[in-house]
Amino acid sequence: MKKVYHLSTCSTCQRIIKELGIGKEFIYQDIKKEAITPEQIDEMKAMAGSYEALFSRVAMKYKALGLKDKQLSDQDYRNYILEEYTFLKRPVFVIDGKIFIGNSPKNVAAVKEAIS
Template sequence: MKKIYHLSSCNTCQRIIKELQPLDGFTLQDIKAEPITTAQLEEMRALTDSYESLFSRRAVLYRERGLGNKNLSEDDYKNLILEQYTFLKRPVLVNGEEIFIGNSKKVVSAAKEAIFS
């Protein structure tokens, strides 16, 4: 599977997608318009070490709900991501058996290398 989970209203996601062009064979999924399913989240989780690695602590709701003060379990991370799209760290790029999570320069560079090699 070759897929990018992103938010179309996110300038950073759009910049990264533009940077990764051409994205031959990739499907783009706007997670606000088409929420991720449990099966999709479990597929992402299978490619990484935890649901926590897919979780965004930058989400406004993270601060509003005071989640930083709570001891969250893997199930909590999973349920929060499924409940609200903003809790998914973006973008998430799945390239076969590889996954690239987030927008750091290191992650984007690694994704670029994997796509174009």
């Protein structure tokens, strides 16, 4: 299975998808229009090793909710991602049982290698 969790309104997500040249071989899930389910986040966690690895600390609400000053558990990270889509580090690519999280150049290069 090849899937990408992204935001259609995020220019970074769109740039990366375009740069990778991926098409209809991927299932696209716009996380703003189609919320992540508990099953999906649990599946991602199983591949990533923790919910924290999926959590974005650059989300606007991270500072607004004062989360930077709190000690969060793995369950807290899970709950925040399920409550607010912006807490998912994006884009997330799932390619044949492997997960690639975020938009770092290293991660994009790893996705490019996985799909070639």
